[in-house]
Amino acid sequence: MNLRDLRYLLAIAEHGHFGQAAEACGVSQPTLSVQVRKLEALLGVTLFERGGRGAVPTDACQRLIGHVRVAVAEADAILQTARSLRDPLAGRFRLGIIPTLAPYLLPLVFAPLREAMPALEIEPWEDQTASLLAGLREHALDAALLATEPDGPDLDHTCLFDEPFLAALPPEHRLACRDRIGEEDLASDILVLADGHCLREQALAVCGLSTALGGPLRASSLATLLNMVAAGYGTTLIPALASGPAEDAGIVLRPLVREASRTVRIVWRARFPRREAVEAVGRIVAQRLRGFAASGATGSSTKTGSSTKTGSSTKM
Amino acid sequence: MNLRDLRYLLAIAEHGHFGQAAEACGVSQPTLSVQVRKLEALLGVTLFERGGRGAVPTDACQRLIGHVRVAVAEADAILQTARSLRDPLAGRFRLGIIPTLAPYLLPLVFAPLREAMPALEIEPWEDQTASLLAGLREHALDAALLATEPDGPDLDHTCLFDEPFLAALPPEHRLACRDRIGEEDLASDILVLADGHCLREQALAVCGLSTALGGPLRASSLATLLNMVAAGYGTTLIPALASGPAEDAGIVLRPLVREASRTVRIVWRARFPRREAVEAVGRIVAQRLRGFAASGATGSSTKTGSSTKTGSSTKM
DNA sequence: TCGCCGCGATAGGCCCTGTCTATGCCCATA
């Protein structure tokens, strides 16, 4: 059975006339005769009573025609819906973001994204790197903003911008008087995040500490960490986008001597079909952050720049 | 767009695997690859993200698949419904019957019809000959039981049985003492039905009277006519099937000298597709009435016997 | 690290079938 034949059926039922229905369908009259006859043979039911004055639907046809109408209408709905789905910069876009980035980046880029792509419904999803990668691989996410280079050939990525690390000190800290802080000087009393946060590993590495170390504190969020520093429990490294809230908390921020940084990337499945959406999101984020970091953001060098000059893009 | 392609789409979405879906659909895997690709081109939307471990429906596919399911389900419903409509001895059967026949014939044949064809939903419709013929021609009726021969080549008919006329007399009538009544003897005080009833013309013709005559009374129903006769207002001719109610009303019934009768036929549109249903209904009615009339019923002589030996089948 | 395996895509050929034009048949009408 064919949708085309069902459309023929509807046209004939509507016009009560093979010839007029054929014209309405844009085919010749014999075409309708043949096709309807085949449909009747398939169904085992006579659909029209042909007479001298056109064709009249039979009782059986009347009973079937409701289903026919619905089937054809749904087929049209498929075409219609597909048309609206055709724009890759429209529809749902599930974007994963790591917790040390989301609260500080999202307020900066959400409005520009909305303005540039009003039809793209971005659904942010905040979780740690490993969960986001798993979410990508099981199609729960369309893309993710990470600060590490993803593994495996099934994922592609583009570097968006470099985000410098800053030393975060209590105002009364002995290092607070310096203009720049040496990375190793923080090692003695550094506080870090809980396992799973990429920032934990990166901060420790920058200070030359082993991953296993880092003191007894395992802060579950950057906000907690900042509050601990503000309360004088120690120092930490924060990504530059978090500097606003840090200063609000009364923390002293200082640039690092070797200007360590992390590279923020957008990551997606290599086979994800809406590549345009990914690239547009990445482009707009990079644009908004351009000039933010000293090293600047490149923004569109897919599969390049796996390690920047600062070497902070440690794999997790 | 093709229903087959939509079934392919559903199979792939269900199995998450082109090969398994192909097997389920009974086609080869390349067939699905090609057809889905064409469907994607038609819709302008990527439906599946092909990966190393099968195929995953895209977001767009998820949005479309509801419509696809409905369309395919409706197509199946068409096939399913058609299967149940395939039996010509099932479904609605609108049967017109003239008023001088319906009240007396229906009680006799309804049970046998039901027993023989339990799936045939016979909807009786009582009206005068002209209305029934019009109803047939505008497809409001499927068949009709008439006592006249229909005109025009668009209608076919079969003679079912001959129904003798009987003289109906008040008990105190001067002719009541005779065993048989001469048709012309009724002419003096005969009462007849209103215009439009074929029995009116037939009764007048049998008595040798012009159609224009027949006295001032125009009874609107045979029951009224019988009550008028019973009350002594005159005589009339009744069809034999009405003899029971007539006798119940205290009327004297007598056979006619020339055994005038009318022929009951089943009439249908020559192009009506459910010929079997018509023939079965006619056969069962004839069977039930077999031996009822002295002359007997033939029951299946289509387009023959347009005039019986009694010559009572006057055209209207 | 190499080769195998699973999965989807591609190529080429066959056959079905949908469509056309031309024509026939039937019926209604003038």
Next chain:
DNA sequence: TATGGGCATAGACAGGGCCTATCGCGGCGA
């Protein structure tokens, strides 16, 4: 009886669906 409208039929052609065979690619185990 002739004519015209309406659907069915016939024959031919083209497009498309399906097949088998093969390729390309990525994953995985030896």
